[in-house]
Amino acid sequence: MKRIAALALLSVALTTAAPARADLCAIDHAPAATLLLPYFEVDLANPAGRTTLFSVNNAGDKAVLAHVVLWTDLAVPTLAFDVYLTGYDVQTINLRDIFATGTLPRTADKDRDPSDIYSPQGEFSFSDVSFPGCEGLPLQPLPASLADSLQRAHSGRPSSLFQDQCAGVDRNQPQVVRGYVTVDVVKRCTPLRPSDPGYFGPDGVAGSDNVLWGDFFQVDPGGRFAQGDSLVRIEASPDRFGPGSRTFYGRYVQGSGADGREPLATAWASRYLNGGPFNGGTDLIAWRSVPWAGSPFPCGTRPAGFPQTQQELLVFDEEENPVLANQTFPGIPPPVVVLTPFPGAATRVRIGGPDLPVPFDFGWLLSDLSSFVNASPDPYAQAWVGQVSSAQGRFSVGFQSTHLGGLCVADRCPAGQPVAAGQLCVGPTAAGQPAHFTVTPQGCFSSLCTEVVHAGCAVQHDGLDFRLDALVCLQPRDSVTCTPDCNGGGMARCDTGALASGTYTARLGALALTFQVPSATGSCVTAP
Numbered sequence: 087m088k089r090i091a092a093l094a095l096l097s098v099a100l101t102t103a104a105p106a107r108a109d110l111c112a113i114d115h116a117p118a119a120t121l122l123l124p125y126f127e128v129d130l131a132n133p134a135g136r137t138t139l140f141s142v143n144n145a146g147d148k149a150v151l152a153h154v155v156l157w158t159d160l161a162v163p164t165l166a167f168d169v170y171l172t173g174y175d176v177q178t179i180n181l182r183d184i185f186a187t188g189t190l191p192r193t194a195d196k197d198r199d200p201s202d203i204y205s206p207q208g209e210f211s212f213s214d215v216s217f218p219g220c221e222g223l224p225l226q227p228l229p230a231s232l233a234d235s236l237q238r239a240h241s242g243r244p245s246s247l248f249q250d251q252c253a254g255v256d257r258n259q260p261q262v263v264r265g266y267v268t269v270d271v272v273k274r275c276t277p278l279r280p281s282d283p284g285y286f287g288p289d290g291v292a293g294s295d296n297v298l299w300g301d302f303f304q305v306d307p308g309g310r311f312a313q314g315d316s317l318v319r320i321e322a323s324p325d326r327f328g329p330g331s332r333t334f335y336g337r338y339v340q341g342s343g344a345d346g347r348e349p350l351a352t353a354w355a356s357r358y359l360n361g362g363p364f365n366g367g368t369d370l371i372a373w374r375s376v377p378w379a380g381s382p383f384p385c386g387t388r389p390a391g392f393p394q395t396q397q398e399l400l401v402f403d404e405e406e407n408p409v410l411a412n413q414t415f416p417g418i419p420p421p422v423v424v425l426t427p428f429p430g431a432a433t434r435v436r437i438g439g440p441d442l443p444v445p446f447d448f449g450w451l452l453s454d455l456s457s458f459v460n461a462s463p464d465p466y467a468q469a470w471v472g473q474v475s476s477a478q479g480r481f482s483v484g485f486q487s488t489h490l491g492g493l494c495v496a497d498r499c500p501a502g503q504p505v506a507a508g509q510l511c512v513g514p515t516a517a518g519q520p521a522h523f524t525v526t527p528q529g530c531f532s533s534l535c536t537e538v539v540h541a542g543c544a545v546q547h548d549g550l551d552f553r554l555d556a557l558v559c560l561q562p563r564d565s566v567t568c569t570p571d572c573n574g575g576g577m578a579r580c581d582t583g584a585l586a587s588g589t590y591t592a593r594l595g596a597l598a599l600t601f602q603v604p605s606a607t608g609s610c611v612t613a614p
Contacts (some may be wrong), residue, residue, distance in 0.1 A: 126140075162255060170195045315485055371474065
């Protein structure tokens, strides 16, 4: 009787409570639309060696579809697959299974699993549903050749996935695979990755339901340690973000805000313990956005911008004595070499090791992982940092570092005021090449007394039409004599993909510009 009463109370609690939602941009542990496993590592040479496990959980009573994407440590996507979750469901994935034997999670929606063999509907699950495009569920194991190509891509070796090009850092450890994982709520099964056109936007496959949560564990049975933390939760709010907003997938949507995901931070504070009971020292686990395209490259080379530097590495001891990590330490001879302990997208680095030497055994580290592209700040820079401290073969602890300020702003302009679009131009155009748009703000702004805080433009393709969104933020300069010109308003630029010959229309608010491909001259439309 007590058990029946307890179940009744639990049923009421589950059916009346909605998934928790915390403050947007708080980088907290509320359910989210995107999950990030910031770093994984699997030693395939040793069945009892290092591996990484993670779980994907549904916080709601309605079935959802989670899209898992594996990325190399240089941010090249390699494998995408879908996981069907009934209400309050959980799916645990051991990455060793995927890389060693090609085993993928076996889940299926209602139409593909009418007998509830693979994804049984639980007692408190609201419904068992079907999603479009999921004829391939439950997933079959990867062919051995594909699993081998996946291993090669994630260990920095030539891979047939990319016509024998490389996609990761070659650390001369061919049996150790590394990278990171993203998990997104999606509306239908899809082979697309977040970097592909059609993934985000009103007609995209990505959803915005903040219902996912999960955790991850880095386990080394042979070394007798395990460390874990919550997966990074990235909430979605489609109405909150637009051009000029920092978003998590901003690089892949050209700054349009179409992904609607809150951004992470760039500056993080991390404790380190290299002694006492923690004789195994402290490692930092870091994920960061990269300034290069997530595409493969010829082996023996590196993507432009690798290795990434950072704005600042500042080391403190426990008496608040600071040392800049990019300066010479006692016992380290000049010349000073700029450290790059976080060169790619996903990294694990030892504090006090050769890549991140520190002069103290105990203290904390401030790492600002902002970066520069062509001497200008990277507008898409963001990061996540965690720390793990261990005693060799005895115990270990791991947890998220502390972020020092977020990247969300109160409105779309980080400073200054938004200005309406005054003119939209395109061209000239050529078949097989992108079309180049420019947006000029409406009004007359002196070049000497106007500061352009932000000028951004984004394009979404819809058949023969293009929908543009532009944001120009201006503010006056103090104590400057204004010149009598109108050249100070700046200009926002954005491009399409390669276009075939034809007639197209670009729309920006009330402005509509019809143009031809090819065309030897450009064309413009001006607001009244």
